[in-house]
Amino acid sequence: MGYKPKYAASPRKREPDVIRTKPEPEKKPSRPKKAQSKAGRIFQIxxxxILVPVCAFATGKLLMDMVETVGRPKAAVVVKTKDMAMLDDFDAYVEKSMAQADSGLKVSHLGLTEQTEPTEEETEPVREHYTIPEDALVAPKPNPSCYGQVDSPAEMEPILKKAKWILDGQKTYFQTNQQIYEDSFIRYYLDDSIFAVTWQEVHDDSVYTFSEIKVEDASQFRRHLADGQYGSDTQYLTTEMAETVNAVVASAGDFYRFRNFGAVVYQGETRRVEGTYAETCYIDRSGDMHFTRGGEVLTVQDVQAFVDEHDINFSLAFGPILVDNYELVEHTWYGVGEITEGYARAALCQMDSLHYIVVTANTTGPHQSIPTVAQFAKNITATGCRMAYCLDGGQTATIVMNNDLVNRPVNGQQRKMSDIIYFATAVPEGGTDNG
Amino acid sequence: MKVSKLASAVFAVVGTVLLVGSIVTGFVALNSPTRAVKPTQEANVCSQSVLRALDDGDLSKVGEYLYGKPSLGLDREPATTEGKQLWDAYRDSIAVTTGENCYGEGTNIYQTAQVTHMDIAQTLSGLDRRAGELLKETLDAQEDPAALLGEDGQIPEKLRQELRTQALRDALAEPKTVTAQITFQLIEQDGQWWALPDQAMLDILSGGLG
Structure with a gap:
């Protein structure tokens, strides 16, 4: 007898072995493939x-045009040459020359003497030579009656004639047929020690302000630092400093306090030397300009040796050199002044012994271009100068005459700065009236 | 790989390259220095024509090349015989030297040249002294110098004229020269090239007088 529990499970039928596999995913019914036509295939090819290369070419061309447009500035407005009566002026000159020749035909020759009546040149009064003492902080005051202004270059002829003795045979860049900026006039100053004429011209759609100065003594070409001393932190407007020192004509200098650059020489003493690539301009005690190039003088000792050798009075540290012994100096790079970009510019030029031009280039009125250094230098060489050197440009570029600002600085306003160069009368009583 | 997928991939790559290229090119273009315009053959021809006319002393022809065709008053002869003599001598003295063709600077084209010419002012300085010397020589050659005078006791105008002309001739025989550098701009308008003179060139056209 076997034991069988009450609730024993009944024997189950053994189910057959089944190999369990993952259920197959439901297959989506596939769309029947469209048969691609021959035409469609050809079209796709x-x-x-064709389209890809054409698009690529068009894009490349567009890029080149973009580079071309961005890389080239707008062309400047061109001003036509004014009508002139050149042969009329020539005839007038010939008439004057023949009249001069006629003045040599005197009846007194009948006496067969070798004496001739004195010419105008021989009756020129003996003029005293004036000098400004080196330690003078300010120059003598100019004579207000020696200033004048005219509307056209032709009206300067009698002034140029009176200034002949101070020009001492040197030719001026300013001529009586000068083409001046039509919205401007000409200012001048003439006394026994200095002749200055200031005017404006248009070059490459930029207004250039020129001030041409001839002095009798090198002491009349001077440099003034703010507060009259090296290293002052106070800054002034060019007009303020010009008035302080009684300048006839003044220009902003190199802004030596703004940047450590170049060799700074003041009162014959080297104060600072910075920068290996700086080109520095030096003025000696005869009023002549000298240059040192980048890398030539790198220490205070080197500079002082140069100063002693050439009897240097002061230096200007900005640059670059534009003209050296009548040769245009080209630069592809310079450390200051953004030379390859359009910028308001300023320069000091030496024409001849004790004969200078200070010049700025700005936007004024309808003329809204400003030059690169290369363009500026090209227009400077047209003056025929022997030496030329860039001063601090931008808003600093200013020319002042009779305490009035002549050029239009950037944004129409002067910028305060640390120094000026200026030309002054040496006549103690403030100039003899030659007007 | 299917053609369509290949084409898509190519387009994607080309597009990406163009996008990156345009951005890079834009930055480079903004920071690159201005490239000077290149002078054309026509500009060179114009500048050479101007210089040739100047060298030949044909100043009125130079005026025809000037931009805006300004009237320079050079299309007539000087009013007097002495003026004509002087003007002819001045034009003959003009010699142009140029070492290079015209060049581009920024958007402009320029031509530079050295021009040597008579310095009229310097040449004629001392004309009065020379006239006086000639008068003295003339008088010295006379047995009775007083016979040369007119009824009013003055030197007759005819003699004066002769002496002035001779003094001028003597001065022109030893002219003083000066060399100036001129730089004029070349401008194209309506397919034709013109010259825009600088002050130095205008001075030369007007006889270098001031």
Whole structure:
């Protein structure tokens, strides 16, 4: 007898072995493939072979045009040459020359003497030579009656004639047929020790302000630092400093306090030397300009040796050199002044012994271009100067005459700065009236 | 790989390259220095024509090349015989030297040249002294110098004229020269090239007088 529990499970039928596999995913019914026509295939090939290169070419061309446009500035407005009566002026000159020749034909020759009546040159009064003492902080005051202004270059002829003795045979860049900026006039100053004429011209759609100065003594070409001393932190407007020192004509200098650059020489003493690539301009005690190039003088001792050798009075540290012994100096790079960009510019030029031009280039009125250094230098060489050197440009570029600002600085306003160069009368009583 | 997928991939790559290229090119263009315009053959021809006319002393022809065709008053002869003599001598004295063709600077084209010419002012300085010397020589050659005078006791105008002309001739025989550098701009308008003179060139056209 076997034991069988009450609730024993009944024998189950053994189910057959089944190999369990993952259920197959439901297959989506596939769309029947469209048979691609021959025409469609050809069209696709054409699209790929032709359209892609054409688009690529068009894009490349567009890029080149963009580079071309961005890389080239707008062309400047061109001003036509004014009508002139050149042969009329020539005839007038010939008439004057023949009249001069006629003045040599005197009846007194009948006496067969070798004496001739004195010419105008021989009756020129003996003029005293004036000098400004080196330690003078300010120059003598100019004579207000020696200043004048005219509307056209032709009206300067009698002034140029009176200034002949101070020009001492030197030719001026300013001529009576000068083409001046039509919205401007000409200012001048003439006394027994200095002749200055200031005017404006248009070059490359930029207004250039020129001030041409001839002095009798090198002491009349001077440098003034703010507060009259090296290293002052106070800054002034060019007009303020010009008035302080009684300048006839003044220009902003090199802004020596703004940047450590170049060799700074003041009152014959080297104060600072910085920068290996700086080109520095030096003025000696005869009023002549000298240059040192980048890398030539790198220490205070080197500079002082140069100063002693050439009897240097003061230096200007900005640059670059534009003209050296009548040769245009070209630069592809310079450390200051953004030379390859359009910028308001300033320069000091030496024409001849004790004969200078200070010049700025700005936007004024309808003339809204400003030059690169290369363009500026090209227009400077037209003056025929022997030496030329860039001063601090931008808003600093200013020319002042009779305490009035002549050029239009950037944004129409002067910028305060640390120094000026200026030309002054040496006549103690403030100039003899030659007007 | 299917053609369509290949084409898509190519387009994607080309597009990416163009996008990156345009951005890079834009930055480079903004920071690159201005490239000077290149002078054309026509500009060179114009500048050479101007210089040739100047060298030949044909100043009125130079005026025809000037931009805006300004009237320079050079299309007539000087009013007097002495003026004509002087003007002819001045034009003959003009010699142009140029070492290079015109060049581009920024958007402009320029031509530079050295021009040597008579310095009229310097040449004629001392004309009065020379006239006086000639008068003295003339008088010295006379047995009775007083016979040369007119009824009013003055030197007759005819003699004066002769002496002035001779003094001028003597001065022109030893002219003083000066060399100036001129730089004029070349401008194209309506397919034709013109010259825009600088002050130095205008001075030369007007006889270098001031």
């Amino acid at each position: 054409i699209l790929t072979v």
